[in-house]
Amino acid sequence: GAVVSQHPSWVICKSGTSVKIECRSLDFQATTMFWYRQFPKQSLMLMATSNEGSKATYEQGVEKDKFLINHASLTLSTLTVTSAHPEDSSFYICSATERDYNEQFFGPGTRLTVL
Amino acid sequence: GQNIDQPTEMTATEGAIVQINCTYQTSGFNGLFWYQQHAGEAPTFLSYNVLDGLEEKGRFSSFLSRSKGYSYLLLKELQMKDSASYLCAALDSNYQLIWGAGTKLIIKP
Numbered sequence: 715g716a717v718v719s720q721h722p723s724w725v726i727c728k729s730g731t732s733v734k735i736e737c738r739s740l741d742f743q744a745t746t747m748f749w750y751r752q753f754p755k756q757s758l759m760l761m762a763t764s765n766e767g768s769k770a771t772y773e774q775g776v777e778k779d780k781f782l783i784n785h786a787s788l789t790l791s792t793l794t795v796t797s798a799h800p801e802d803s804s805f806y807i808c809s810a811t812e813r814d815y816n817e818q819f820f821g822p823g824t825r826l827t828v829l
Numbered sequence: 830g831q832n833i834d835q836p837t838e839m840t841a842t843e844g845a846i847v848q849i850n851c852t853y854q855t856s857g858f859n860g861l862f863w864y865q866q867h868a869g870e871a872p873t874f875l876s877y878n879v880l881d882g883l884e885e886k887g888r889f890s891s892f893l894s895r896s897k898g899y900s901y902l903l904l905k906e907l908q909m910k911d912s913a914s915y916l917c918a919a920l921d922s923n924y925q926l927i928w929g930a931g932t933k934l935i936i937k938p
Contacts, residue, residue: 757930
């Protein structure tokens with residue numbers, strides 16, 4: 715149980731385009747979903763926390779107008795990177811928790827390359 | 830401020846035992862996690878400790894001392910597939926995970 719999927723697994727896009735990444739909890743209801751970014755050889759950096767039906771809480775330094783997060787249901791959250799630039803190229807990982815918050819279940823990640 | 834410290838890199842021999850230490854300073858504490866992350870993949874859950882003591886799970890064990898703000902992950906009978914980064918993360922009073930930078934473990938034959 716507790717499976718989280720992400721789609722797409724990898725994406726290559728041109729600078730200036732927008733990219734949407736989906737995160738789904740397949741067999742549980744995710745009251746909270748987290749979006750992380752990880753650059754090579756660095757640890758996970760939390761970008762934002764989203765609760766179903768409410769606006770996401772962004773970490774300091776993360777532009778909410780550039781990284782749009784929608785958590786419309788208990789099983790789906792989306793991250794849209796708007797007007798992507800090469801410096802946005804990274805590994806984006808989502809995770810989800812059930813009601814007790816104790817364990818985060820991670821998706822497999824999405825590798826974004828912006829040319 | 831909140832902080833997690835763990836060694837950057839460790840090397841061990843196949844079949845041996847290795848202990849990866851982690852110290853933490855957080856605003857409140859609701860438990861400590863260890864995750865394994867292979868290169869290019871997302872982290873996978875290894876253990877969760879919230880009470881003092883040792884939790885054993887197969888070849889992997891995790892220890893916590895809340896009074897010392899200290900945890901370790903113990904890996905026994907090392908296998909080549911254990912080569913990965915091991916991430917320590919503490920859950921603070923707001924139930925937010927504070928992540929360490931990870932320890933890259935290199936296993937040699």
